[in-house]
Amino acid sequence: MKSEHAMEEVHFADETPPLKPESEGLWKVMIVDDDDFVHKVTELTLGDYHYQNTPVRYLHAYSGAEARALLREHPDTAVILLDVVMETENAGLEFARHVRKEANNSFVRIILRTGQPGQAPERKVITEYDINDYKHKAELSEQRLFTAITAAIRSYRDLRTIELGRLGLQEVICASAALFSAGSVQDFFVLALEHILRTGRCAGPCCRENGLVALGTDGGFEILESRGLASGPDNVPVGRLRELFERASREGRVLVLDQEFAARFFNSHTDQDFFFYVFFGRPLSETEQGLLHILGGNIAVALSNLFLTEEIVATQREVVLTLGEVVETRSKETAHHVKRVAEYSYVLAIKAGLSDERARLLRMASPMHDVGKIGIPDSILFKPGKLTDDEFSIIKTHTVIGHSILKGSPRRIMRTAATIALQHHEHWDGGGYPHGLVEDETHIFGRITALADVFDALSCDRVYKKAWPLNEVLDYLREKRGRQFDPFLVDIFLENLDEILAIRVAYPD
């Protein structure tokens, strides 16, 4: 968890005036005509044209070739007023075909304006080309042009509105795939917050957005992740968060308000309450609100999957640790020997360059390494004095007994545990048991567990001995480097002694 400071006040970034959701707050109208006069007259005729309080920006092209380049630069053009005859007799029609087929732009509305109707017979053109209006230049009065442009921009707006919804959904789907693939709750929070912010992010650079993920505590909230907070003079009191949190609990998980997103997700396994809050700093459109609802729903499903998986994995670890420990010590006193060995092994595996996945596998399997001791009689296992050769031979069998208990399973954790049980008494120089394996004939998991197990045994009290002082234990490891233990692992162990000792402090007997 990134930050654990208690939150008293939440600071938001500076407020800036919200932009229109439309690309740059204006409608782009491209005039394509080889006659400069037509350009001038068109602008003059339309004058200070606005549609829905948004002005028009005119783009000018004087040939089909120029128009192509201009459209590449402005793919968000709303309307093209298109002449037919330019550098060739049907340069305009060729450009119209290019727009739909090659530039793949099905949004821009094309109004064909022809001066010589004979060149482009109306019926043929309107049928064969994917254009949206056909006008004779002669009859294009101010009023007609006004109507044509208004209808075209309106159509463009309708198309863009649905398209924005479609794109938003596509983003939600990508977001969801990412969310459902998140490996941990922490990763998930970072991702989910990012996707909520993105859904409500407007095209312009200056839209204010602030968000956080918090864990509900007795007194208030503990912030786990935050974006854009504490960077401005603006404050939102914790009271507002608490109010929304309570509303989210009462009305259902996801609240999408005019400018805010708030949701509460409850982990029933751990009785933890998680709270998402985002303040967008501008009113959300209906489309955005709909998308946020869908995204919120997906977050809920993905999170409850993740909570469940984390619970199962945590339970599995506890089962293995608890049963491994009681088998090891054969008593109800559940000390922390197998837990420490598991944690030491994890650290050694990571430092030895194993992947986190393999290191976790080792940590999960390692507590079962002594399960074979179940087959050794009390009288030998708990004998206070020195063992006879026969008794020691019996003790040694705990490796093969453990292996035979665990090896039958097809599960990866169990198979791994079987290998560890069999090999954790092998020595680097071949002097170990049961098989006298040499060097890396012993699996890396076996070598790691061997070192971790001996370190813990020596540095703690046992029925037959007192704990050794740390320096004596370390001397022992150095002495046995390259003989009993993998020399590379002993080096790693000594280099990372701080982490090892921290584990011993965290899980004392």
Added chain:
Amino acid sequence: MKSEHAMEEVHFADETPPLKPESEGLWKVMIVDDDDFVHKVTELTLGDYHYQNTPVRYLHAYSGAEARALLREHPDTAVILLDVVMETENAGLEFARHVRKEANNSFVRIILRTGQPGQAPERKVITEYDINDYKHKAELSEQRLFTAITAAIRSYRDLRTIELGRLGLQEVICASAALFSAGSVQDFFVLALEHILRTGRCAGPCCRENGLVALGTDGGFEILESRGLASGPDNVPVGRLRELFERASREGRVLVLDQEFAARFFNSHTDQDFFFYVFFGRPLSETEQGLLHILGGNIAVALSNLFLTEEIVATQREVVLTLGEVVETRSKETAHHVKRVAEYSYVLAIKAGLSDERARLLRMASPMHDVGKIGIPDSILFKPGKLTDDEFSIIKTHTVIGHSILKGSPRRIMRTAATIALQHHEHWDGGGYPHGLVEDETHIFGRITALADVFDALSCDRVYKKAWPLNEVLDYLREKRGRQFDPFLVDIFLENLDEILAIRVAYPD
């Protein structure tokens, strides 16, 4: 798994000619005018009008009120040719407002046709009403009408195309939420197949669709789920499936072909190959293909989550069973006592009306019921003869020892196991130990485990006794009904003896 027959030939339903994806294969054009002559002339003028090989169907309304009713009936109307002055001076404009605001239809294109321009000044109307074209009746020549209708239908088509994509995405999102919530792989297959079929389902009733989910086997496929197969004379040989399966393996998981969907999903935990195949019987549109790719990707993510969860749960069960068994028998001989007790308990829980979730919890926790025996010396635990009172007192402590080993965990399974460990020697009449609880003072899990444990102990060989014949075991349960055991549970046990005995056969010692 629904059917396990080997598949030699796959039969598909009859082929029928595919319909156009558009709603009913025609464009609906509504003429709204109080003058019957206008209706007649419009139809006459447009004649046998087609757009993209699809004909027009004319709908007729003679007033604003009629138009509202007609639109309710035909919300998929493409174009409205709208008169202004009808039952009132601006009945047409009122209807236009109704279409957008009340009927919430932003798809239908509205062409206003006015006979008295003074009644509806063009600039004001085009600005204030969400209409798409403004025409004077006087100037509506055949060519003009043709152009206006073509442009309007084209706009409608563009809007519908994006909207269909958007709706498809929305369905994929709903599908994904359902898929990610699936509790088991089987449920998942049914759902996933349904959603793939739905994505490619055309509006008409007669589109052919056939699908299956299969498990790859050495020889070919084992069908797990199928839809619409084996109901027609048409055959697709297994060879085609094998070909696509190999292609899916080679090129990536999801193949979307002209008329087919094929995907392979590999469970790396179990080395199982799952294969989805759907034949749609008509060419898929680009939108549909895109949606199927997205859906396929989501299926992959959801399925790999599910595989992982199933693996973790299975591993957890094995860990608990294996360790529970070795603690119970204190030997490397992993017999099946705790496994049988777990399975008997599951059956009894279900038959006693507990939810599947609770029954599974009991099954998972039950193998740990005797974990406290770890604290009992060999000499007492394995004593062949009769125990002294003191020795029996020590044996009895395995309940509280087990409880104290397990109770420290916050995990549900461990807490449940702690309760079972403590209570599985209590009697219905209060004569049990350690606390002499009466009737339902003992938790239902404790009562169930008590019965299952004694049944298994009596009907199998133990170190201190031979197995009893079945009839003697059942006589014992009947005799102890309402004394040692919950009478209700004994009844359930006897009523479901077949299932109980099947478990004993499945897991022998």
